[in-house]
Structure formats: structure tokens, C-alpha cells
Amino acid sequence: MNYQIRIQKILAQLEATGEVTIKGLAQTLGTAEITIRRDLNQLAADGMLSRTHGGAIKVNQPELPHRFQNKAAVNQVAKDHICRRAAADIQDGDIIFLDCGSTVFRLCPFIRNKKIKVITNSIPVIYALQDSHVSLNIIGGEFDATRQAIHGKMATQHIASYHATKAFVGVDGITPKGLFANSEKEATITLAMAAQSRHTYLLCDDSKIGKATYYQFADLRLVHTLITNATSDILKPFKKSGIQLISTP
Known part of the structure; x- marks a missing residue:
């Protein structure tokens, strides 16, 4: 076996x-x-x-709203492979941004025992990392109950006050033309986190690759590394983008 x-x-x-x-x-x-x-x-x-x-x-896991639980459970095995690989690049002493994406949330179990600082706008991430070795910095602003996250002008100002070694973000779609979101609020958070990080990781499963959604908010230069379960054939259009491409099992 x-x-x-x-x-x-x-x-x-x-x-x-x-x-x-x-x-x-x-x-x-x-x-x-x-x-x-x-x-x-x-x-x-x-x-x-x-x-x-x-x-x-x-390990006792936090009770999350059903809507977020359902989204986090989609492609759970693929997300866990992606996040296990992402966690391998996180070292003790790192300061990292985590956004409110459901794939980024799956990173939490793999980093609970790391001595790092996490800056996040995600309520589920906060609950998942409480009582762990991780030190939490909670972004303030307006609460979005649907996304279980903090957004708004105060949130972006909060992010701008800090510098991180790494940011881990998600998107609703990525094509060779750029990054796409279903919400301007989430796109603003992604841009703010990337601007304050030395290295930005994009975590997304293969359902997001080649998908153009409502709002194109950045070109591919925003991120340094893409970690995905997509096959090399699906990733071919991105090979000349300059992004480091990491494909998990």
C-alpha cells in the first residue's frame, strides 16, 4: 500500500x-x-x-461556515498536494502574508509547527492557526461574511505597514495574459500583499489555469512562483512568462 x-x-x-x-x-x-x-x-x-x-x-479543527467549508473541500486532495509543496519553502523566522483564498487556507495544517509570523485577512486562517507555533498579525478593516475575510481601505493600509519575506495568494483564474479575480476587493488585497513581499507564490489547482473571469487585475509579473497540480502540457503557455512553475502530483 x-x-x-x-x-x-x-x-x-x-x-x-x-x-x-x-x-x-x-x-x-x-x-x-x-x-x-x-x-x-x-x-x-x-x-x-x-x-x-x-x-x-x-487535532481539533475550527468550525467554519458551511459555505467556506464547501469551497475549501473542492479539489481538496490537489490543494493539499499544492500546499504541502508550498510549506516546504517556508522556513522558521519567515514573515508571510496569507490571503483569504480556499487553497491558501489549506496551507494552515502544514505550517502549524513552524516558528513564523503570519499576516492575514482570513478569519478561517486565524482560527486554524490559533494555539499553534505561528505568531498571528490580524489585518483590520471591513468584515465580509460571505468570504469570511477582511477587506477595505483600512485593510490595504494595514498591509502597507508591513514587509514580508513571502506572500501566498490565490486567484479565480490565470491565463498567459494575466491574473483574474471575481471581486475587486480581493484583487486589491492580492496586489497589496504582493507589493510588500520579497517573493509572491500563487497557489491554484488546475481548474483555475487558462480561466479568464470577471476582472483582470494584474499581469503575470506580479507573481514569482506558481504552484499547481496542472500538468506540463497545460502549463506550456506559461513557460515563457518568467514565472517559476512547480507542478505537484
């Missing part, structure tokens, strides 16, 4: 029972205990569970 299938089964059992043991998982999955121990250690490092002597317990 390969790693990804084991992880899915371990997390499913943990969700159902709240607690698992190495011995029990080894018997259920037909895998050596040393392999299960390694899997649990990796999941604990990613913030997906808490290790106990002989097993693991479930």
Missing part, C-alpha cells in the same frame, strides 16, 4: 474514532509498525494530528 493511500486511511480512521494506535493501524493496513510510526510522525510534523505514546489523537 503506497504512502498516499495509507495517509488517507489513517486520517479517515482518526476522523471516525478520534484516536489511533500504531499496533492497530499496522494490523488494519497490513503494514509494518515502523512504517506506521514514520507516517504518524510526518502527519504530526504537518500539523494533521497530535502524536501520543503508541499512537495519535485528532
Whole structure:
């Protein structure tokens, strides 16, 4: 049984029972205990569970509005692959911006154990990272209940007061012509975060590639790195853009 299938089964059992043991998982999955121990250690490092002597317990996740939960659950496996890769570029001591996108939100479990500072306008990100090693800087402004985020003039002024090593943002669409959003408010936040960061990462699954939506707010030069699950064939039109292209499994 390969790693990804084991992880899915371990997390499913943990969700159902709240607690698992190495011995029990080894018997259920037909895998050596040393392999299960390694899997649990990796999941604990990613913030997906808490290790106990002989097993693991479930990490309590925040209750989010159903509308946001549903959006975050779309293409969840692809988003997790993207965010695991993105987290590998985040080092202790980094100061990072996180926007309110559902893909960026999936980054939270993979950075809970990192000693970093996060500046965000996302309420779900704040809840997901509370009681973690992460230091939070919460952007102020007008609350958007639909997006579970803070927007407005005060929010952009807040962002302009800080400098980050990295920004992780999402979009509603990306084509060789540029970046697209469904909301001018979200586009303004993305532009503000990118302007105050040394390196901007765009995290998006393949459903956003080649998609032009309501509002084109920037050209491709706004971002330095695109991390996506899109195949190399789909990414061909972007190869001359100057963006670093990282394709996950």
C-alpha cells in the first residue's frame, strides 16, 4: 500500500474514532509498525494530528461556515498536494502574508509547527492557526461574511505597514495574459500583499489555469512562483512568462 493511500486511511480512521494506535493501524493496513510510526510522525510534523505514546489523537479543527467549508473541500486532495509543496519553502523566522483564498487556507495544517509570523485577512486562517507555533498579525478593516475575510481601505493600509519575506495568494483564474479575480476587493488585497513581499507564490489547482473571469487585475509579473497540480502540457503557455512553475502530483 503506497504512502498516499495509507495517509488517507489513517486520517479517515482518526476522523471516525478520534484516536489511533500504531499496533492497530499496522494490523488494519497490513503494514509494518515502523512504517506506521514514520507516517504518524510526518502527519504530526504537518500539523494533521497530535502524536501520543503508541499512537495519535485528532487535532481539533475550527468550525467554519458551511459555505467556506464547501469551497475549501473542492479539489481538496490537489490543494493539499499544492500546499504541502508550498510549506516546504517556508522556513522558521519567515514573515508571510496569507490571503483569504480556499487553497491558501489549506496551507494552515502544514505550517502549524513552524516558528513564523503570519499576516492575514482570513478569519478561517486565524482560527486554524490559533494555539499553534505561528505568531498571528490580524489585518483590520471591513468584515465580509460571505468570504469570511477582511477587506477595505483600512485593510490595504494595514498591509502597507508591513514587509514580508513571502506572500501566498490565490486567484479565480490565470491565463498567459494575466491574473483574474471575481471581486475587486480581493484583487486589491492580492496586489497589496504582493507589493510588500520579497517573493509572491500563487497557489491554484488546475481548474483555475487558462480561466479568464470577471476582472483582470494584474499581469503575470506580479507573481514569482506558481504552484499547481496542472500538468506540463497545460502549463506550456506559461513557460515563457518568467514565472517559476512547480507542478505537484
